[in-house]
Amino acid sequence: MKKIGFLSFGHWTPSPQSQTQCAADTLLQSIDLAVEAERLGVDGAYFRVHHFARQLASPFPLLAAVGAKTSTIEIGTAVIDMRYENPHYMAEDAGAADLIAGGRLQLGISRGSPEQVIDGWRYFGYRPEEGESDAEMGRRHAREFFELLRGQGFAQPNPRPMFPNPPGLLRLEPHSDGLRDRIWWGAGSNATAVWAAKLGMNLQSSTLKDDETGEPFHVQQAAQIRAFRAAWKEAGHARTPRVSVSRSIFALMDDRDRAYFGRGGQEGDKIGFIDQSTRAIFGRSYAAEPDVLVEQLREDEAIAEADTLLLTVPNQLGVEYNVHVLEAILTTVAPALGWR
Template sequence: MKKIGFLSFGHWSPSPRSGTRSAGDALLQSIDLAVAAEELGADGAYFRVHHFARQLGSPFPLLAAVGAKTSTIEIGTAVIDMRYENPLYMAEDAGAADLIAGGRLQLGISRGSPEQVVDGWRYFGYRPAEGQTDADMARGHAEVFMNVLKGEGFAEPNPRPMFPNPPGLLRLEPHSEGLRERIWWGAASNATAVWAAEMGMNLQSSTLKFDESGKPFHVQQAEQIRVYREAWKAAGHERTPRVSVSRSIFALVDERDHAYFGGDEDSDKFGYIEPEKRAVFGRSYAAEPDALVEQLKGDEAIAEADTLLLTVPNQLGVEYNAHVIEAILKHVAPAMGWR
């Protein structure tokens, strides 16, 4: 069995060819797609977070709205860039959104990826400490966030408060019990996957990672997952961690599918997302269901993960993206043993 959800980047463009022409369209259509995905039996609705871009940005209003409109589907991010975040304010927002959703939040956080502007986090008021990198700063913010989510008091109460306080040091409110176990780290390397395991976070592995061996993407990603699980076991955590991978997968079942995604075979690509950091980008899958199943059987990382996030072309509209999700659930998942 495998949980299957969708991942939307929430792109919008004023182009007449786009079905998502404004930020409002992107937000409202994201809610509608989550509702449709739940009705189809999908397990998760996840959203990417980018700043200074025509994409989904601040996630918590959207997560809270989706939580209020749905009842069973998991609601998450993949990922929130922690370089931009005040971890205490984020803990309050996350706690509120999780309570609205009835404990269904699955928050993916990370160091983030290259952004639209140079050092965009500086405009949000954050700078790495002396001798640290922006990646160090992101991990530091994540550590504070994880500590606050324990729900333990840490703030000295005012001796003359406006309202009566409970005894002892005060914690942030609202606190959502269990949310801390539903935090995921988006790791681009084996080393950060190990760090996530030591921190007690679940693992999100995306459609790219830093190239550490020259092997095919799915093989490197499967190795990363195994390294993560070994580190989790060594850390002595009591619960079983979750691991997700993201893929672009399209079952070609009608003329629209063939028009949009039929054609040339895709393959892994190697390139640079940062100077001197070579990355490998995973292939997309698009084929008629029987052929698609055979292709997916060879993906080692999908086999290792317990959760699969389907990246969706959100600008093609809610109805078509619901069709994309339904095609995987109906024609592919049973044949793969995921359902």
Template sequence: MKKIGFLSFGHWTPSPQSQARSAADVLLQSIDLAVEAERLGVDGAYFRVHHFARQLASPFPLLAAVGARTRKIEIGTAVIDMRYENPHYMAEDAGAADLIAGSRLQLGISRGSPEQVIEGWRHFGHQLTDGENDADMGRRHAETFLGLLDGRGFAQPNPRPMFANPPGLLRLEPFSAGLRERIWWGSATNATAIWAAQRGMNLQSSTLKFDESGEPLHVQQAAQIRAFRKAWTDAGHTREPRVSVSRSIFALMDDRDRAYFGRDEEQQDQIGFLDATTRAVFGRGYAAEPDVLIEQLRQDEAIAAADTLLLTIPNQLGVAYNVHVLEAILSHVAPGLGWR
């Protein structure tokens, strides 16, 4: 058995060809798709976070709305860029959304991806400390956030408060017990996967990874997962960690599917540079008839090693088409791989 979720980047564009032409379209369609995905038996509804872009950006109102409209499906992010976050405010928002959802949040956080603007986090009021780079700052914000989710009091109460306080130091409210164990780190390297394991976070590995060996993405990701699990064991954590990988997978069931995804341009890994020095491998997409797709996916070592698969979806093609995409995977591919 494997958990299967969808991952939406939440693009919109004011084009007649897009079914999502505004931010309102994307937000409302995201809620509708989560409801339909739950009906199909999909395990998770996950959303990307990008600032200064025509994409989903502020996750907690959306997560809370999805939580209020659904009952079972996991609701998550992949990922929240921690360079932009105030950890204290985020802890309050996350606690509230998790309580609305009945403890179903699975929050993916990370240092974040290349930005739309130069040092966009500065516009959110954040500054580097001496000797720190933006990746360090993202990890610092993450560690503060994790500490707040432990629920320990840390703030000295006012001796003459407006409302009566419980005894001792005060924590942030609302507090959602158990959310700390449902935090994931989006990792692009083996080193940050190990760092995440040491801090008791689950692992998200995307369709992009720093090229650390020259091997195909799925082979490098499988090695990353092994390094993460070893570090988890070495750290002495008692619970079982979770690991997700993301993939673009489309079963070609009809002429629409073949028109959208039947070409071979993305059937191989691609190599590129995130900046002047950082070489990255971008994972291939999968698009084929179900029987061919099953055999191709059997060879993907990272999917085999992960307990959760996040299917990236073409959200601008609309809710109905994406329901068709998810249903095809669940009905015609997952059973052949033993996932269902």
């Protein structure tokens, strides 16, 4: 059995071809899609976070709204760029959203990805410490956030407070028990996957990672997952970790599907560079008739290793079409592969 969720980047553009013309369209349709996905039996509604772009950014209002409108579906991010985050304020926001959702948040965090602007985190008031890179700053923010979610007191109370305090040092409120076990690290390399395992975070791996061996993407990603699980076991954590991978997968069921995704050109991995220095490998997309799709996906080693699959959705094509995309995977592909 495999949990299946959708992942939306939340694009919008003022174009006649787009069903999301503005930010309000994207936000409201994201809520509607989560409601419809829950009705279909989809396990998770996940959203990407990008700053300075016509895409979803500040995630917690959206997560709280989805939490208030649904009752069973997991609600998450993939991922929040921790270079932009105040760990203390984020712990409060996350606690509040998780309580509204009844403990269904699954927060993916990371050091971030290539940006729309140069060093955008500087505009948010953050600077790396002396000798620290921006990636290291992101991981530092992540450690602070992860530690705050323990819910332990750390702040000295005012001896003359406005309201009575509980005894001892004070923690951030609202606190949500159990949220700490539902934090995921978006790892772009084997080393950061191991780092996350040692800390006790779950693993999110997308369709992009450092090209560390020259092997096909899915083979490298599967090796990353195995390295994560080995490090988790060595660290001696009590619970079983979760691992997700994301994929663009489209079952060609009708003429619309074939018009949008049936033209080919995405059948192989691609090589590129991040920040002009890091060689990266980009995983392929899948689009085929259901029987062909099943055979192709059978060969994907990383999907086989993961317990959770996030399907990236073309949100600009609207809620109705994306429900169709998700339903096609749930009814034709997932059962044939034993995911359901």
